[in-house]
Amino acid sequence: MPDTGIEVRDLHKEFPVRDRGLFGPRTTKTAVNGLDLDIPAGRITGLLGLNGAGKTTTIKILATLLRPTSGTVRVDDLDSVADARAVRRRINLIAGGERMVYTRMTGRENLWYFGQLYDVPKRELRARIDELLSLVGLTQAADTMVERYSRGMTQRLAIARGLINDPAYLLLDEPTLGLDAPIARDLRRVVARLAAEGTGVLLTSHYLAEVEELCAHVYVIADGRHLAAGSPAELKTATGSLGTVRVTVPQVPPAVAEVATRFGATRTPADGGGEILTLRSPDHMAGPLAAAIVGAGGAITALEIKEASLEDAILALTDGTVPGPVVLA
Missing domain, CATH: 3.30.70.980 (YebC, transcriptional regulation domain)
Structure with a gap:
């Protein structure tokens, strides 16, 4: 199957809400409003915006955890709704701040379980588990129940889980949240290496130095709408940072x-x-x-x-100082 990348076209997502409690009138909230994105193989792409911009909702749609209200997501020409099972085999998600592993299992048992869900051959899985545990610094805690892990250890295990199927596309939603600096640095190195080897990566992060270090291309969104796209340097120049x-x-x-x-x-x-x-x-x-x-x-x-700040550029875009959308590349 050719690596055509992840193609997002005219993506919308609405949620039902009640304005005044349980018995209030029912309305809808638009979380994603007409987004177009391209996440090619072999590139780290950033998705940035202030809290509530729609970043996590977008990533969950790409990960097939949510269905879009309208619009399409295609992964290597597979439709994320009609071909959801095949899409899941080609992607994985690492989300900081969310529990993505089972606390009543050991670290090794978690990776074994998720590896079987992705149909990783058992002979390969054993070696891959050892490799990933070493990568995230959990070899000594491999057979300890996760409920005894610290928050940082749990997040490191979630990173290993996200790599268990050797995904073609990796979705990273605040992946270094809660990580110690050395582990966060090691994760950035792993992500950069994966992209160099052909993995397509979508990254959201509030650590903008991390985005500038890793991302060749960035999308900026607000209220679920596209505001700008380009390299970090181009965004800073275009917004006069x-x-x-x-x-x-x-x-x-x-x-x-x-x-x-x-x-x-x-x-x-x-x-x-x-x-x-x-x-x-x-x-x-x-x-x-x-x-x-x-x-x-x-x-x-x-x-x-x-130096000129990517944060300044995003604030200029989101507060209306610079009229959008700004498309640079």
């Missing part, structure tokens, strides 16, 4: 003041004397600004650089 350079100087003679004016830097008093020259720019201006100050006979006692 600016990096910040702060240079502390002990004195501001006329020549240095002229440099500040020419670069458009603001001047504020520094604690302990001197001034702070602050420049906000989409470009990397720390070097040119510092060189110009020194060239004008000034001295520098401190230099601070803050």
